[in-house]
Structures are given as C-alpha cells and as structure tokens.
Amino acid sequence: MTTPAETTLDMRGLRLHLPGAARPVLAGIDLTVAERETVALVGESGSGKSLTSRSVLRLLPPGATTEGVIAVQGEDVLAMNAKRLRHLRTHTAAMIFQDPRAAINPLRRVGDFLTESLRLNADLSDDTAAERAARMLDAVGLGERVLGQYPGQLSGGMLQRVMIASALMGDPALILADEPTTALDVTTQAEVVGLLDDLRERFGTGLLFVTHDLGLAAAISDRVYVMYAGRIAETGPAQAMFERPRHPYTAALLRSTPRLATPQGRLAAIKGQPPSLREELTGCPFAARCAFTTPVCTEELPPHVPVRSEPTRLVACHHSDELADQLAESALHD
Template sequence: MSLLEVDDLTVTYRTAGGDVPAVRGVSFALEAGQKLGLAGESGCGKSTMALALLRLLPRTARYTGEIRFDGEDILTMSWGRLRAVRWAGASIVFQGAMHSLNAVQRIGAQIAEPIRLHSKATEAEIRRRTGELLEHVGLPARRADAYPHELSGGQRQRVMIAMALACDPKLIVADEPTTALDVMIQAQILTLIESLVAEQGISLLMISHDLSVLADTCDRLAVMYAGRIVEEGPAAAVFGDARHPYGRALAAAFPRIGDPASRRRPQGLAGDPPDPADLPSGCTFHPRCPARLDHCDKLDPRLWPAGDDARAACVHVLPDKGLSLVAKESA
C-alpha cells in the first residue's frame, strides 16, 4: 500500500458565475520515502492540489474522489482526526514564508506550537526540540527569539521547513518553496530539503513551475495542465525526453549548462493555460500545441503507456494516433 494514493480527485470551486473545475480527475500514488515532483505553469491547478491533500481549501471548494493517506481517506476524516494527521502525519511548506508566518510572534513559539499540540512533551523538551530543529535547518538555536521580519527570505524559508519537520511527519508537501528566493539561496534550500528528506526517510511532494529544479530533486515527475496530469514518469525521462508536447515545452524553457544552442535560442510556449471556466474541447492543450493533429479538438486522451514506466495523455502515444478512438466516438 502506498503512503499517499490520490484516486480520481476533482476539486471544483463554487463562484457567482458558476462552478469552476480546478482539478479534474487526477490520480497518482506516492510511496514511502519517494520524491515526486509536480510541474506546470501558474493556473494549472498545482497549488489547489497541494491544499486539497490536507483539506486546506476554502469552503467554496467541493471535492470528489479519494485521497488516502496511510490507508485513511482524508476527504471523509472527522475534523478531530484530520487535525491529528496535519503536522504529525503530513505537513506543508508554503511558497511565501513571510505571509505564512505570524509577523507578531517569535519564530520559536511558532515552531513550538505544533509540537505542543501533537505531543505530551514538557515545556523544557519543547524548547530543546525547537532549538534542535533550527540548528537542523542551518540556523542557530538563539534565533528562536527573532521575529520573522528580522530574518532574510532564505532564513524564513528555513523556519518553515523546521515547522514542517517539527512532529516527524511521514510526508511533506512543498508548494513552490523557493519561488521568492534568489538563485543561490534557492540552491541551498533545495539541497537542505533533499538531504533532510533522505536522512529521515520522508516522502516528498514538491510543486514547482520549474521542471529543471524538480528533475534535480525528485525521483519521479508529473506534469499538470488545465487541472489534469498529462505526463508522469521517471524524472530523467520526463525532463530529458518528454512524450507530451507540453512536457517538452516546459523542459525546453530552461537553458542547459554547457549547451550553447539552448542558451542562445531559448524556447518558450506562446499563450497561457486555458481559463478553467471555459476549457477548449478535446485535448485542452491543442490550441497551443505545436504537434496538434486535425482530430485533437475531438479526442481528450487520458494517461496512456508512453515508454519505460511512463505515461502521457497525448494522441501521439496512442495506437494509430487515436484515430480508431475518434471513429468509435463518432459512430
């Protein structure tokens, strides 16, 4: 049994203008100790997915499907059981540490709070654990008395990681943890996350728009577009030889060190992801796809085997490029 199993998950927001689908039928599994990267442009549903895993979305969100953590369905848990799972079973690192931390509370007190709620430790043990966590993420224990504004962006992100580790969770969800940091600090934070996950055998779901970062950090990659996973497989294969045109476009957007061609002719992808409230027919990527076929606006392919332990939702990996499925649907 996998540590985390997501089965046909949909998340729909209720708005004044009608229902808006943000996540559409997503399924994946994460094994104990595994690192899975979830990539995609802004607006593809990545953060909604991250928040859905711990039921942190607003009341306007409606869920269907299953999210099984250690065999229990997150979506049917009582509030009491859900509070016990958050932090102690699974924790989250948000992308904006300054917005996530309490500006008027010392960071030591914020790290100590989940320990106090989820354990029977004494105050002396909590203070000692807080200092150990700070030192574990590269900050001196004395900084426990600092306020968030007294720390740099990288230091605040380290505090968020310390909080995520406070109750020894089995799973950490990292939602764009380095987006607001400069390149040097980003590299330090990524190295820190990777080493801590490896040392403690924690499973990691890391979310980013940067496919190259995920390829360096994770075992497997999943590429998300318009609320669905359109490609999934080993990290090196997805980054180096993506089978879905969207995966290839994401990988090509980042110049490779030592490759003059990619540096001098950076590639991008025209346009933006579709409005979730007004999705195109057929394959949602076909209006932007450089490899689209005439029937791509009619067939909406789901994940299909696409090589060694990989899957892609594209007509180009389907037998006869999906023509038989189009004929069947038209009959």
C-alpha cells in the same frame, strides 16, 4: 512504481470543483508519493499544482467540493472528521509554503511559532516542545539562539529553514513543499533544495515538491508529474522524462527553459494562453496551443496510457508514439 505498502500519499481520481467554474479545477488527478521519495509536480501558473498539494491537507477555497480519494498512510483525508484532520495537519503531513514571511507572525518569536502546535495538539510541556524545536533547528543548520529571535531578524533563506523545521516538528510521513524556493536567490535556492533532499533521506519522509522550475525538478525529484489545465499530461522517472518527453506540453516546457549552451536571443515560448475556468473543454486541454493537433485532439479526451517499452511512464496524448522522435528533438532545440 510504488506498492501500497510503500505508499505515503495515494491520490486517485481527485476532482475539485469551485463555484462559478465551468469545469473542474482538478479533473481526475492520480498521484502517488512513496516513503523517502521526492515527487515533483510541475506546470505553468494556474495549472492546479498548488491546489493539488493543498487538497492533501484539505486547505481548500470556500465552496470547493471534491470527489475521489486522497489517502495519506492509508487513511482517506476527504473522509476525516475534525479531530483526525487536525492530527493529520500537525503530525502526519506538513506544508512548506512559498513565502515564509507570509506564513510566520512577525510579532512572535521563532520559538513560539515552532512549539505552538505541539503544545496545543500533542499536550507536550513547554520544555519538551522547546527541546524538539532546538533539535529541528539544528537539523536545518540553524542554532538554538534562533528560538529567541523575531522573523524580522532573519534573512529569507533562514526563514525558509525555520519553515522546514516547523514542518518537521510533528515527525511527518509526508512533506508538501509549495514552490518553497521562489522568493530566494539562486544560491539560497540550491541550499534549500539540498537541505530538503538530505532531510527526506534522514527522516524517511516522502516529499511532494511543487514547482514551475524544471531545472529544480530535475535536480531534486525521483519522479515527475507534468500538469496542465487541472489534468496530468505526463508522468514518469525524472531523468527519462527530461531526456525524452512524450507529451507536446512537456517538450514545450523544456524548450522554453534557459540553457547555457543554447544560442542567445529570445527564449522559445508556448503560444496562446492556458484555458479559462469559465469555458468547458472538449478533447485534449492542450490542443489549442499544440503544434501537432489533429481533429481527434479537439474531439476526444486522450486517456492516460503507458509509454511503449516504458511501463513506469504514462502519457495523455493521442499521438505520443508517432511523435516520440520529434518531441525529443524539439525539446532540445529552439
């Protein structure tokens, strides 16, 4: 576990409400990222992963209301005025979005895209901003010539590298990567993941990596948070969680992950659908889809408790201890 002195991002009790929703979209999220640490946030589509990461920069839907604390380097984001929030977004924390082509204006040169924020918000000269842009492009494996090119002249992998360079322009303490490899082929995915890992270590940056790909999460992360229906189901060191899951949802996600060693045929699937935001929830959010549900699961919300003999792991399941061996076995077999 990280100490306060090491913590870059400290999210405590974050609740997010949207107009018309019968329950919070995020229901009490506790999450930390330390300096030079990579933390993965995994789960199905609609679980609240992207909203969690966007909340750090207060990039929220219209009408959204929040409760709790989001502290970046000790400063509460939810209490920031407009000036401090602008500084946060241009210097302290940066977002890498899923689709680089949707994030870059196709009519502007890459150099203009990279330098605009620093020229407007850091009062740097054009030459100084361009020099930093060239250094950041070099850091991500692209040449200075890219500064004069348009987005349409670059491949998807090159554009994602430009987005990473853009995130580094303000020398951030925290990078939020929102499924940054989804639109890329497998080879380019591996290159981008390796690049992010190298830059994290080189620049001392904390990285929150949002993904639905458990293989990627295992490859890049130090710790993992598994998210379901706006709540954290389980968290802990990546290797321990993937080798021995303690929540039925984590085990189900692992069981549905393709493996070369498993028999051919249809992949295992999680029965049912995630709960709708139009319905309130009682008890465990995963109870309706869980093979181990008992009456207490539908009646009482399970608290987050430490896993026995593994204090760095937390799990929200009424039957985690008694199911430990079954979950570990089921995660490895269909």
